[in-house]
Amino acid sequence: MKKLYKHETKQIFAYVLADERTLIIESIFGDELEIPLYSLFFKYFPKLQGLKIIAVDENPSDIIDLFFQVLRDVTAEEYQYQLSDTLTVSLAGNQIHSETVTLATTQDKSLLIATRNEGKTREFKAFFSHLGYTVKNLNDFPELPDVAETGMTFEENARLKAETISELTGELVLADDSGLMVDVLGGLPGVWSARFAGPHATDAANNAKLLHELASTAVTPEKRTAKFHTTLVVAAPDKPSLVVEGEWLGAIATIPKGDDGFGYDPLFVDEATGKTAAQLTLAQKNKVSHRALALEKLLTKWPDWQKS
Numbered sequence: 001m002k003k004l005y006k007h008e009t010k011q012i013f014a015y016v017l018a019d020e021r022t023l024i025i026e027s028i029f030g031d032e033l034e035i036p037l038y039s040l041f042f043k044y045f046p047k048l049q050g051l052k053i054i055a056v057d058e059n060p061s062d063i064i065d066l067f068f069q070v071l072r073d074v075t076a077e078e079y080q081y082q083l084s085d086t087l088t089v090s091l092a093g094n095q096i097h098s099e100t101v102t103l104a105t106t107q108d109k110s111l112l113i114a115t116r117n118e119g120k121t122r123e124f125k126a127f128f129s130h131l132g133y134t135v136k137n138l139n140d141f142p143e144l145p146d147v148a149e150t151g152m153t154f155e156e157n158a159r160l161k162a163e164t165i166s167e168l169t170g171e172l173v174l175a176d177d178s179g180l181m182v183d184v185l186g187g188l189p190g191v192w193s194a195r196f197a198g199p200h201a202t203d204a205a206n207n208a209k210l211l212h213e214l215a216s217t218a219v220t221p222e223k224r225t226a227k228f229h230t231t232l233v234v235a236a237p238d239k240p241s242l243v244v245e246g247e248w249l250g251a252i253a254t255i256p257k258g259d260d261g262f263g264y265d266p267l268f269v270d271e272a273t274g275k276t277a278a279q280l281t282l283a284q285k286n287k288v289s290h291r292a293l294a295l296e297k298l299l300t301k302w303p304d305w306q307k308s
């Protein structure tokens with residue numbers, strides 16, 4: 001069964017009955033969306049199979065709205081619900097369920113990422129849109145200066161980028177300083193990853209230089225181990241910045257593979273899957289990458305930091 005579903009007001013959704021009794025909610029790009037209340041959904045969804053919803057709109061409350069529309073469609077029963085801090089469900093006028101819920105809202109939350117790198121920005125956008133944040137980067141503010149990365153460590157550079165831009169704009173700013181560390185090259189290119197093949201080097205030039213370095217030192221396959229590192233710094237006016245980091249273990253391939261991602265992704269082989277980062281979808285990379293791990297840590301620290 002596959003049906004195109006027209007949302008009451010604006011969005012169009014498709015839904016498909018899945019083989020297993022699971023609820024899968026995907027964006028139209030195939031990214032799985034994390035929406036709360038899965039168990040509740042199954043309490044009321046009467047089919048033996050599960051449900052796959054493909055949503056144009058990723059807003060959790062719209063998807064919950066959709067779920068109840070689907071439920072009415074499937075059961076021909078008049079389920080009603082109300083959603084504020086509490087979700088209440090009623091059938092034929094009688095309340096049959098009530099629970100407290102927390103949903104990310106999309107109101108007034110914006111985050112400036114102090115980067116001009118659109119590859120990084122795409123990953124941050126995918127992550128923060130689930131939390132209701134609108135993400136902008138420095139390409140949206142051409143008048144802001146480039147911050148020179150004069151530090152010798154990822155943290156120094158990330159602080160420079162986040163704190164300078166936060167001071168200039170008065171905004172909440174996140175910066176990412178990251179790089180590839182290849183064991184046999186003593187951790188290079190490291191903080192110089194963006195400039196490995198020279199100032200303003202392209203990704204292709206950096207990748208070519210990396211392959212050349214490893215070929216010229218005749219490195220055996222098992223010695224091509226490497227890791228991606230990122231340090232994230234969040235800065236806001238008048239408080240100490242929040243710093244987290246993440247690492248992703250892998251190895252350097254002998255030829256570039258895959259079309260997704262950016263930077264060194266076509267050469268970085270994920271230790272767990274054997275695929276290059278460029279062979280992973282954005283959603284897959286965003287579950288395992290150095291940036292994803294750092295963002296996970298950021299989320300656990302974010303609420304206390306925001307209150308501080």
Ligand SMILES: O=P(O)(O)OP(=O)(O)OP(=O)(O)OC[C@H]1O[C@@H](n2cnc3c(O)ncnc32)[C@H](O)[C@@H]1O
Nearest residue numbers: 115116117176177178179180193194262263264265
């Ligand atoms: O400083 P901003 O404006 O954020 O952008 P940048 O590209 O200069 O970024 P960095 O200074 O942090 O340098 C990071 C380098 O490491 C590469 N890199 C970082 N994360 C990566 C990832 O997830 N996949 C592939 N390459 C990555 C990236 O392409 C850059 O060459």
Ligand SMILES: [Mg+2]
Nearest residue numbers: 117149177194
């Ligand atoms: Mg940079």
